[in-house]
Amino acid sequence: AQTVTQSQPEMSVQEAETVTLSCTYDTSENNYYLFWYKQPPSRQMILVIRQEAYKQQNATENRFSVNFQKAAKSFSLKISDSQLGDTAMYFCAFMKASLGAQKLVFGQGTRLTINP
């Protein structure tokens, strides 16, 4: 069974700073996807960024980028130029690559607070 671990329950930074959220996972699969989801106080689950395990290049989406280390099974999220609207719970998630079955395994989450 796959597991996802987020070792930082809470983090807090000042606006405009850069922050990195950690995530490690355990799997015997070779083909899979990794995700970071954002859950603001509204509780909507918002996809921030996705990484395919077969791609060596790290995914980026505007101010969000990941550091994917497949051998170390590490998948950290970097938020540059942080904004107040980035305040939310952030969940790392794993999904085995499989046609038709897209079952996510989530970590426990990191509560990120951006201070003005």
Added chain:
Amino acid sequence: NAGVMQNPRHLVRRRGQEARLRCSPMKGHSHVYWYRQLPEEGLKFMVYLQKENIIDESGMPKERFSAEFPKEGPSILRIQQVVRGDSAAYFCASSPYLQGTGELFFGEGSRLTVL
């Protein structure tokens, strides 16, 4: 182009009552997933359905919980004889068949409170 629609957003039940949560997937999506989020935890997979079929219910409690996705109408997660431990946010997600991107589209969740 509506996203995944869940209702009710909030539901309050007394112990022993039944709770029904509904989910309409995105247009064109034939696969529905239900996840449960207990307070201060990540989401946990419950069940995966296609139209008229339960494909994977490995995350569903064996008793009191059931799910369906009929040929017509929304998917329904049903919890019978609710207990306080069922208080949680229940999220529905949908995906199109063989999308290949590994991406699920989530609804806004239904928060169940059991008194």
